[in-house]
Amino acid sequence: MGEQVLHIDCPDEKGLVYKITEVLYQHGLNIVSNQEFVDATTDHFVMRTAFEGTESPNDVVADLEEALPPAANIRQAEIGNRSIVIMATREAHCLGDLLLRHSYGEIPARIDAVISNHDTLGSLTRAFDIPFHHLSHEGLERRAHEKQLQEVVDQYAPDYIVLAKYMRIFTSDFVDRYQDRILNIHHSFLPAFIGANPYRQAFERGVKIIGATAHFVTDDLDEGPIIAQDVLPVNHTHTAEQMANAGRDVEKTVLAKAVKLLLEERIFIHDNRTIVFE
Amino acid sequence: MGEQVLHIDCPDEKGLVYKITEVLYQHGLNIVSNQEFVDATTDHFVMRTAFEGTESPNDVVADLEEALPPAANIRQAEIGNRSIVIMATREAHCLGDLLLRHSYGEIPARIDAVISNHDTLGSLTRAFDIPFHHLSHEGLERRAHEKQLQEVVDQYAPDYIVLAKYMRIFTSDFVDRYQDRILNIHHSFLPAFIGANPYRQAFERGVKIIGATAHFVTDDLDEGPIIAQDVLPVNHTHTAEQMANAGRDVEKTVLAKAVKLLLEERIFIHDNRTIVFE
Amino acid sequence: MGEQVLHIDCPDEKGLVYKITEVLYQHGLNIVSNQEFVDATTDHFVMRTAFEGTESPNDVVADLEEALPPAANIRQAEIGNRSIVIMATREAHCLGDLLLRHSYGEIPARIDAVISNHDTLGSLTRAFDIPFHHLSHEGLERRAHEKQLQEVVDQYAPDYIVLAKYMRIFTSDFVDRYQDRILNIHHSFLPAFIGANPYRQAFERGVKIIGATAHFVTDDLDEGPIIAQDVLPVNHTHTAEQMANAGRDVEKTVLAKAVKLLLEERIFIHDNRTIVFE
Amino acid sequence: MGEQVLHIDCPDEKGLVYKITEVLYQHGLNIVSNQEFVDATTDHFVMRTAFEGTESPNDVVADLEEALPPAANIRQAEIGNRSIVIMATREAHCLGDLLLRHSYGEIPARIDAVISNHDTLGSLTRAFDIPFHHLSHEGLERRAHEKQLQEVVDQYAPDYIVLAKYMRIFTSDFVDRYQDRILNIHHSFLPAFIGANPYRQAFERGVKIIGATAHFVTDDLDEGPIIAQDVLPVNHTHTAEQMANAGRDVEKTVLAKAVKLLLEERIFIHDNRTIVFE
CATH class of the missing domain: 3.40.50.170 (Formyl transferase, N-terminal domain)
Known part of the structure; x- marks a missing residue:
């Protein structure tokens, strides 16, 4: 499988990067690049993480939904597809x-x-x-x-x-x-x-x-x-x-x-x- | 004297560059650079000529006023001054x-x-x-x-x-x-x-x-x-x-x-x- | 005919622009744009003149050859052709x-x-x-x-x-x-x-x-x-x-x-x- | 205290972002921005994390040294100082x-x-x-x-x-x-x-x-x-x-x-x- 990308955005709170990367670590995934930004005017967190492909991206998203606040938008896509x-x-x-x-x-x-x-x-x-x-x-x-x-x-x-x-x-x-x-x-x-x-x-x-x-x-x-x-x-x-x-x-x-x-x-x-x- | 610049603009007509450079030639002036443009939408001629200084710039301007149509604006300035x-x-x-x-x-x-x-x-x-x-x-x-x-x-x-x-x-x-x-x-x-x-x-x-x-x-x-x-x-x-x-x-x-x-x-x-x- | 362009270059001397534009004026040509430059390090004159087409460009070049020093390179081309x-x-x-x-x-x-x-x-x-x-x-x-x-x-x-x-x-x-x-x-x-x-x-x-x-x-x-x-x-x-x-x-x-x-x-x-x- | 920045680089391995952000989370720090890059040609991991200041940055660095491989370079600085x-x-x-x-x-x-x-x-x-x-x-x-x-x-x-x-x-x-x-x-x-x-x-x-x-x-x-x-x-x-x-x-x-x-x-x-x- 090709490179996969996670898009996550939600109201900012402490520990979001930690919680996200913990899930990826538990799935044994290797992060290729990771970009994160908090919009200070609206206190909104956005993060894009590219990782080397897994065969079960749906499981990753499910575990992220569990780990993150309910307001989080989580999107996963395979680049090139x-x-x-x-x-x-x-x-x-x-x-x-x-x-x-x-x-x-x-x-x-x-x-x-x-x-x-x-x-x-x-x-x-x-x-x-x-x-x-x-x-x-x-x-x-x-x-x-x-x-x-x-x-x-x-x-x-x-x-x-x-x-x-x-x-x-x-x-x-x-x-x-x-x-x-x-x-x-x-x-x-x-x-x-x-x-x-x-x-x-x-x-x-x-x-x-x-x-x-x-x-x-x-x-x-x-x-x-x-x-x-x-x-x-x-x-x-x-x-x-x-x-x-x-x-x-x-x-x-x-x-x-x-x-x-x-x-x-x-x-x-x-x-x-x-x-x-x- | 330093470098001098002539600014000329007027409604376009044939022969303007020729008439201007003829006056400069007659005064024995050496053109250092010469830029000319005709605005096609308004048929307006503009020209900037830099030449090595003369001791009688007023005479040059007077001769140009003679040679060019009455509508021409002629301005002369010494750069650096x-x-x-x-x-x-x-x-x-x-x-x-x-x-x-x-x-x-x-x-x-x-x-x-x-x-x-x-x-x-x-x-x-x-x-x-x-x-x-x-x-x-x-x-x-x-x-x-x-x-x-x-x-x-x-x-x-x-x-x-x-x-x-x-x-x-x-x-x-x-x-x-x-x-x-x-x-x-x-x-x-x-x-x-x-x-x-x-x-x-x-x-x-x-x-x-x-x-x-x-x-x-x-x-x-x-x-x-x-x-x-x-x-x-x-x-x-x-x-x-x-x-x-x-x-x-x-x-x-x-x-x-x-x-x-x-x-x-x-x-x-x-x-x-x-x-x-x- | 389309727009025509003259390329002239030669060792610099006084009056070149005047001599060139005089020939164009005598042929009744209208200069659309005119760019001139003297390379101060080599004392070399170059000029590009675009004019509205004539039916006898060869005559223009011949008259320019007469008017300018023998060392001048004169090239004429019709744009688009x-x-x-x-x-x-x-x-x-x-x-x-x-x-x-x-x-x-x-x-x-x-x-x-x-x-x-x-x-x-x-x-x-x-x-x-x-x-x-x-x-x-x-x-x-x-x-x-x-x-x-x-x-x-x-x-x-x-x-x-x-x-x-x-x-x-x-x-x-x-x-x-x-x-x-x-x-x-x-x-x-x-x-x-x-x-x-x-x-x-x-x-x-x-x-x-x-x-x-x-x-x-x-x-x-x-x-x-x-x-x-x-x-x-x-x-x-x-x-x-x-x-x-x-x-x-x-x-x-x-x-x-x-x-x-x-x-x-x-x-x-x-x-x-x-x-x-x- | 002003904004503080962590610089970490080491040979790449899985879980580095997770381990780093875990330490920051345990210290109750809020990540302001986080940039990470793995140089694919040398397999080298670099990360810059800006966080809102703590009064004990030395403790953070000590805990990171514990959590990360011995080869990791960890540098901490206060911006503006x-x-x-x-x-x-x-x-x-x-x-x-x-x-x-x-x-x-x-x-x-x-x-x-x-x-x-x-x-x-x-x-x-x-x-x-x-x-x-x-x-x-x-x-x-x-x-x-x-x-x-x-x-x-x-x-x-x-x-x-x-x-x-x-x-x-x-x-x-x-x-x-x-x-x-x-x-x-x-x-x-x-x-x-x-x-x-x-x-x-x-x-x-x-x-x-x-x-x-x-x-x-x-x-x-x-x-x-x-x-x-x-x-x-x-x-x-x-x-x-x-x-x-x-x-x-x-x-x-x-x-x-x-x-x-x-x-x-x-x-x-x-x-x-x-x-x-x-």
Whole structure:
């Protein structure tokens, strides 16, 4: 079995690390890495422990549930054994980058399928032998379109949905259905330039740096917990369109980074912020 | 004489570079560097030319005025021959960094004086042999306080005023008096987190990068033309206070960079944006 | 016609910019951007001028040759009208990134073909509809193999050859044949870690930053003029293999940047260094 | 009492985290943060645990010595309660930056004194009310000079010695006397450009990035364990001297970062590499 990861979070109290590592020790497990953090503003404890695999992870979790306070959330996952569905619209750079990285083994997951509301990205996707679903939104009410999306997504039952420049907004129902499981790349350094056309806004404001933000999708547009951000310098020679072109590099890098953090189970969500153990 | 710089901007038309360099050639001047840019969205021409000094710069400017369209703005300055007044409140990092850089010759200008509404920074300033003026705002109406500031500033007649964490807002009258000559450092990556307490806002939003912005001061608070910006990564372990501490490094670096760009006459303001020839 | 670019370099003397822009003005050309630099250590003048196209670029060059000193090198190119051949071995990240960028219009050139000494990258290349030539080096003497490479390259007569992780060393004859036209990506921050296995060397030295270097290929291995470099942070958790994995991101970004600089004719080589007008 | 830190390293074996946290739990201590790493190439375990202070840290260490294998190194320190002596030669930027940061509380230690082989930096040091010792090396044999240095250092008995651009090389005897306790800033991105005049070397090689390296001083010049590195971009417009000027910013930032890591006891040395828990 591969490397396994435990995610534990609960209100802080004395002895939590001791109680957790005692259980692992009793199971004869070897800790490969161990990261722990207590959020001082909310007194909340989070810990990620990677250990060399056991054949009975369920027993470990059961014993941890016994040893820890009832409020503790305990999650266990085997790295490399996850799956995603990617959604995109017409731009190729984020999707192409993910497909490419996946092709040489850098994305530790199965890519079950790509879904798009256009057919532009079909041949790119199929070149990497990944199923492509074209579900046009033309002539469909938002909910009707989402129903089609949902059917395709659920047929694959992926661990996560990755929006690689999917340019439509979801209803609350869709978001709630996949709570904490939809990852988006936003083409600005949030919270600057929320809303439409961030590069146009950035150009007009005359900023010297542009950025991109990977975040979980919540009901509040552009307000979900931030996972990763990065920036690059621009200057007066960049038009809004050239900023958008330059921005592609940082969008794809930030998205790939966030996807890997997610699939390696390095992210906790707490209080609309993320704790990321890099 | 030291290196001299010409700043020329006007609506674009054919032959401008040729007409300008012809005048310099006729005066026997040697161009050290030459940077030119046409803003395609407004069809505006800007050019910065550094040349080895002449003893009659006024004649050069007069001949350029003859050769170029009447709408052209022509400015000439000798690098190294400028002066600034610095204003600060209580934080030492930006002021101290400027004083330190000035002490080993990195700021190409005279620092005429430091003015503060508190006396906290007096001993630091005097340690570098720079005059310090403590003008408390306590018990004074805003305009009355600004009148005092203005008197001290005008007694030095500096080329520029540098706000090194001066934490009070100016009236329009004060800003207009020193139009395009007041430089400020704002402790966020503008336009994210305008207004009070940007690091608190950044913490609450859970961003992964914080920044600082050097900009010209205009009537619209936090909306003046941006000169320079930089960022640094933060993560879940940073409280709002720790973000503020970490932010000091980027604040002082960005401010020092902007001050040097300004004093080397590398900045044009056009359409509430800057053109910066680095 | 598209944007055209003039490259001029010669020993510095007074009036060069004036003489050049006079010729352009007489031809009624509009300068879009103009960058000039005098290398003070060698007193050498270089200038890149982009102008809106003329139908008789040859006449412009002829008039410039008349106006300038005989030692001047004058080169003219139309941006977007260039071609490259890519060579790679087995790693997909640099080649895939170039193919992907090319597919959405970010590489301003034709990719004539991909040549490899292995067949690993054939299906990736063909997925982007680019011809793939597998020329194995197995059982061939170096010169015999290079003769095969040369035949395929010359059949396309590309402007440049891009080595996207081509892991073999060329003879002087091959390098000389394509002087100043072969671009390589080296997987270290040169001149640190020249030679084999730079990530292993980096790990053993315990560095906190790794990098990549795009450079022209010359007879002196790893010593050619540097075009672009970038780095990324690493730490004690990275093994040599993980450094290599992380390094892929910076390798592909630096290579793509250098290829674009080259194809936009922004690079001058002088004195084994480059002048890059970004 | 302030925050206390435990440093533990030993050959890896199962149950170490459990055994350590058990001792802390029995002492009723609350773990604030806990970082652990196993170096897979040497099978070595390192752990840094910060906990809220106890009045009997010696008892904790004694119990840990009992619980852990005899080969374990156990070190305990109270953050904020440390002291340094700074040595410098003539350049003000690194020393000035440390003094400035110290003045507003950013360096968690006492600065006992500054020692220099020149008197250039005396007035700067005294402006911050720190004792300054001018120990000229003129006319002295190396060992005789070091004897003087050693006498002044030992009179303060600092935890660490920080070389802030101290431009002389020590004998093995001096280095050995303060083993793992001398921190240096080297003005290049090591291992590139070891030896004299790294910026001249960087200019001649035509690099596009320069850097600085903070490292522990060992007998092998420029070969000690690296603590922190950073870089900044340069280009063809930088002469060797301008690279050196630009480099000051990164030198002072990297040195300050390393000094803080050291004083917060975040650094382990193992196998001539560092493990740095940021």
